[in-house]
Amino acid sequence: MKLVRYLRDGAERTGAVVDGHVLDLGDTPLVELLADDTRQGDVRAQIQRADAAALPPLDPAALRAPVVPGKILCLGYNYRGHVPDGVDPTADDPDFPDVFVKTPNTLAGPADPVVVPAVATDVDYEGELAVVIGRRAHRVPLEDALDHVAGYSILDDVSDRAWQRRQSQWALGKCFDGFAPLGPHLVTPDEVGDAADLLVEVIRDGEVTVSQSTATTIFPVAYVIHYLSQVMTLQPGDVISTGTPQKLPAAQAAHRPLEAGDAVTVRIARIGELTTTFTAPPEASA
Amino acid sequence: MKLVRYLRDGAERTGAVVDGHVLDLGDTPLVELLADDTRQGDVRAQIQRADAAALPPLDPAALRAPVVPGKILCLGYNYRGHVPDGVDPTADDPDFPDVFVKTPNTLAGPADPVVVPAVATDVDYEGELAVVIGRRAHRVPLEDALDHVAGYSILDDVSDRAWQRRQSQWALGKCFDGFAPLGPHLVTPDEVGDAADLLVEVIRDGEVTVSQSTATTIFPVAYVIHYLSQVMTLQPGDVISTGTPQKLPAAQAAHRPLEAGDAVTVRIARIGELTTTFTAPPEASA
Numbered sequence: 001m002k003l004v005r006y007l008r009d010g011a012e013r014t015g016a017v018v019d020g021h022v023l024d025l026g027d028t029p030l031v032e033l034l035a036d037d038t039r040q041g042d043v044r045a046q047i048q049r050a051d052a053a054a055l056p057p058l059d060p061a062a063l064r065a066p067v068v069p070g071k072i073l074c075l076g077y078n079y080r081g082h083v084p085d086g087v088d089p090t091a092d093d094p095d096f097p098d099v100f101v102k103t104p105n106t107l108a109g110p111a112d113p114v115v116v117p118a119v120a121t122d123v124d125y126e127g128e129l130a131v132v133i134g135r136r137a138h139r140v141p142l143e144d145a146l147d148h149v150a151g152y153s154i155l156d157d158v159s160d161r162a163w164q165r166r167q168s169q170w171a172l173g174k175c176f177d178g179f180a181p182l183g184p185h186l187v188t189p190d191e192v193g194d195a196a197d198l199l200v201e202v203i204r205d206g207e208v209t210v211s212q213s214t215a216t217t218i219f220p221v222a223y224v225i226h227y228l229s230q231v232m233t234l235q236p237g238d239v240i241s242t243g244t245p246q247k248l249p250a251a252q253a254a255h256r257p258l259e260a261g262d263a264v265t266v267r268i269a270r271i272g273e274l275t276t277t278f279t280a281p282p283e284a285s286a
Numbered sequence: 287m288k289l290v291r292y293l294r295d296g297a298e299r300t301g302a303v304v305d306g307h308v309l310d311l312g313d314t315p316l317v318e319l320l321a322d323d324t325r326q327g328d329v330r331a332q333i334q335r336a337d338a339a340a341l342p343p344l345d346p347a348a349l350r351a352p353v354v355p356g357k358i359l360c361l362g363y364n365y366r367g368h369v370p371d372g373v374d375p376t377a378d379d380p381d382f383p384d385v386f387v388k389t390p391n392t393l394a395g396p397a398d399p400v401v402v403p404a405v406a407t408d409v410d411y412e413g414e415l416a417v418v419i420g421r422r423a424h425r426v427p428l429e430d431a432l433d434h435v436a437g438y439s440i441l442d443d444v445s446d447r448a449w450q451r452r453q454s455q456w457a458l459g460k461c462f463d464g465f466a467p468l469g470p471h472l473v474t475p476d477e478v479g480d481a482a483d484l485l486v487e488v489i490r491d492g493e494v495t496v497s498q499s500t501a502t503t504i505f506p507v508a509y510v511i512h513y514l515s516q517v518m519t520l521q522p523g524d525v526i527s528t529g530t531p532q533k534l535p536a537a538q539a540a541h542r543p544l545e546a547g548d549a550v551t552v553r554i555a556r557i558g559e560l561t562t563t564f565t566a567p568p569e570a571s572a
Contacts, residue, residue: 071389076455098453101387101461103357105518119516138463163517167384169362169456172517175387177424230405231449231458232391 001047002272003030003151004185005064005109012064016047017185021055023047030066030186031236034134034150040188064109066153066186067132069239072102073228074128074157074174078243080216089216097219097227102157102241103175110183113279114158116260117176123258123278126157126244127202127210127266129195131221132186137234145225148234151186152195154266154274155241161257181276182239192270195221200245203265209251210244217242287333288558289316289437290471291350291395298350302333303471307341309333316352316472317522320420320436326474350395352439352472353418355525358388359514360414360443360460364529366502375502383505383513388443388527389461396469399565400444402546403462409544409564412443412530413488413496413552415481417507418472423520431511434520437472438481440552440560441527447543467562468525478556481507486531489551495537496530503528 002017003025014030015022025033025043033043076098080089108114116123134150157180164173192198195214202210214220219227224240234240247255258264260280267273288303289311300316301308311319311329319329362384366375394400402409420436443466450459478484481500488496500506505513510526520526533541544550546566553559 071391073389073457076453094453096452098455099457100455101389101457103359103387103518105357105521117517166382167362167380168454169384169386171359171385171387172514175518177517177519228458231403231463232389232461233463235391 001043001188001191002185003033003066003188004058005030005066006059006062007064008062016043017058018047018050018055019052020058021052022058023050023055029237031132031134031150034188035236060184061111063111063184065107065182067182067237067239068107069237070235071232071238072106072180072241073238074100074102074241075219075224075243076100078217078219079212079245080218081246093218097224099228100170100174102180105177106175106180108178108181110181110274112178112181113277114178114181115281116258116278117160118281120160120163120176121257122161124159124161125202125204125258125264126159127200127264127268128155128157128241128244129198129200129214129268129271130155130182131225131240131242133234133238133240134236136236137225137229140226140229142222142226145222145229146189148225149189149221150236151188152192152271153182153186154268154271155239156181156264156266156274156276157241157244181274183274184272187271198271199269201267203267204251205262207251209247211248212245214242216245287329287474287477288471289319289352289474290344291316291352292345292348293350294348302329303344304333304336304341305338306344307338308344309336309341315523317418317420317436320474321522346470347397349397349470351393351468353468353523353525354393355390355523356521357518357524358392358466358527359524360386360388360527361505361510361529362386362456364503364505365498365531366504367532379504383510385514386456386460388466391463392461392466394464394467396467396560398464398467399563400464400467401567402544402564403446404567406446406449406462407543408447410445410447411488411490411544411550412445413486413550414441414443414527414530415484415486415500415554415557416441416468417511417526417528419520419524419526420522422522423511423515426512426515428508428512431508431515432475434511435475435507436522437474438478438557439468439472440554440557441525442467442550442552442560442562443527443530467560469560470558473557484557485555487553489553490537491548493537495533497534498531500528502531
C-alpha cells in the first residue's frame with residue numbers, strides 16, 4: 001500500500017493511492033491504521049474494493065508529510081565510499097552508528113518549498129531512505145526489529161554546512177525550520193520487500209548527483225532499529241533516516257550551495273520520488 | 287510565581303505554590319497561563335487572594351515535569367573553567383554555542399526515578415539552569431530575547447559517557463529514556479531577576495560536587511535565545527538547558543558512574559532544588 005496524508009477542504013486526511021487516484025481513509029493518522037493486522041486488513045480490503053476511475057486524482061500539491069514524528073533520528077556516515085578494486089570496502093567501517101536528531105520544526109511536507117534561511121550560506125541536500133516506526137520498540141532483538149516498521153518514505157536531510165561545522169555537534173546546521181521534507185507517501189514493507197538493496201538517486205536541477213544502493217549501507221535497517229531501541233523507546237510515527245550516499249565525484253566537484261530557485265529530487269527504487277524546491281525567505285523575516 | 291504541574295485524582299493539573307501549599311489553577315498547561323499579560327495578571331490575582339493555610343500541602347511525589355517541551359535544546363561547554371590568577375578566563379571561549387538535542391523520551395518529572403539502563407556503563411549527571419520559552423521566538427533581536435522566557439527551572443542532563451563517546455555526535459549518550467529530569471517547578475522571571483548570576487550546585491550522595499555561578503557562562507540566556515531563534519522557531523514550552531559547570535577538582539577525582547541507589551540534587555539559587563534518584567531497570571527489561 002501507498003498511503004498519504006493530504007488536505008481536503010482544509011482538513012488533513014489519510015488516503016491510499018490507487019492507480020494515481022486517492023481513496024479517502026478518514027482522518028485517523030496513518031500509523032494508527034497500520035497499528036495491527038486487523039486494521040491493516042481492513043484498509044487492504046477497502047483498497048481492493050475501490051474503483052480507481054471513480055476516485056479523485058491525487059493532487060501532489062495537497063500532500064502533507066505522511067507522519068508527524070515525535071523523533072526524527074538521522075544517521076551520519078552510514079554509506080561506504082567507492083574503493084578501488086581489491087580494497088576491502090568494509091575496512092573503514094565504524095563500530096557504531098553515528099546518530100543525530102532533527103527537531104520537530106524541521107518537518108516539511110512533500111509539497112512545501114524549503115526556505116533558504118537568510119543566515120545560511122552553505123545549504124546542502126542529502127537524499128535518504130526514511131524508516132517509519134509502526135509499533136513501539138524498546139530493546140527489540142535484531143531478528144524482530146523489522147516487525148516494528150510501518151513503512152518507508154523519503155527524507156531530504158537538508159543542512160547548512162557552515163552552521164553544522166561551527167561546533168562539535170551538528171544540531172544547528174541540521175535544525176533550521178523546514179529542513180526535513182518527508183514524503184511523498186509511506187510505502188508498506190510488503191511492497192518494498194527487502195529494503196537492503198534499493199537504488200537511491202538524487203537529481204539536482206536535472207543532473208544525477210547521487211546514485212548508490214542501500215546495499216552499501218554499513219548498518220542496515222534492522223540493526224539500526226535494534227540498536228536505537230537499546231537506548232530509547234521508539235514510538236509509532238518516529239522516523240529514522242538512514243543516511244546519505246556520497247555525491248558522485250563530478251557532482252561533488254561541481255557542487256555549489258543550494259539557492260532559491262533550485263530543485264532537488266530524491267528517487268528511491270520501489271519507494272518513489274520526493275522533489276523539494278528551495279525558496280527565499282518571506283520579505284518580513286528576510 | 288512558582289508554578290507546578292501535578293497529579294490530582296489521576297489527572298494532571300497546573301498549580302501555584304503558595305507557602306508550601308498548592309493552589310489549583312485548572313488543567314490548562316502552565317505555559318498557556320503565562321501566554322500574555324492578561325492571563326498572567328489573572329493568575330497573580332488568584333494567588334494574592336489565596337489563603338495558604340486553607341490549601342492542601344504540596345506533595346512532592348505528585349509533581350510532574352512543569353512543561354512537555356516540543357524541543358529540549360542543550361548547550362555543551364558553556365561554562366568557563368577555573369584559571370590561575372592573571373590568566374584571562376575568556377581566552378578559550380568558543381565563537382559559537384555548541385548545541386545538541388535531547389529527544390522527547392528523555393523527559394522525566396521531578397518525582398520520577400531515573401533508570402540506569404542495563405546497557406549503560408558510565409552514567410553521569412549535569413546540573414543545569416533550564417530556560418522555558420513562553421512566547422514563539424523567530425529571529426528575535428538580542429534586546430528582545432528575554433521577553434520570550436516563561437520562566438526558569440532545573441534540568442539534570444543525564445548522559446551515558448560511554449555511549450556519548452562512541453561516535454562524533456552525542457545523541458545516543460544523551461537520549462536514554464528518562465535522562466532529562468525537569469523541575470520541580472517553573473519560577474517566573476520576576477522572582478528570579480537577573481539569571482546571569484545564580485549559584486548552581488550539585489550535591490551527590492551528600493557531597494557538593496559542583497558549585498559555580500551562571501556568571502561564568504560563556505553565552506548568557508538572552509544571547510542563546512537570540513542565536514537559536516536565527517535557526518529554529520522556538521515555541522512555548524520549549525526548553526533550553528544552559529550547560530553545566532565543571533565538577534570541583536576533588537569531586538572529579540573521586541567520580542564514579544551513577545548506579546542504582548544514588549541520588550543527585552541540583553540546587554540553583556532563587557530557582558529551587560531538583561533531586562533525582564537512580565534505580566535499576568525493571569526485571570522484565572533487565
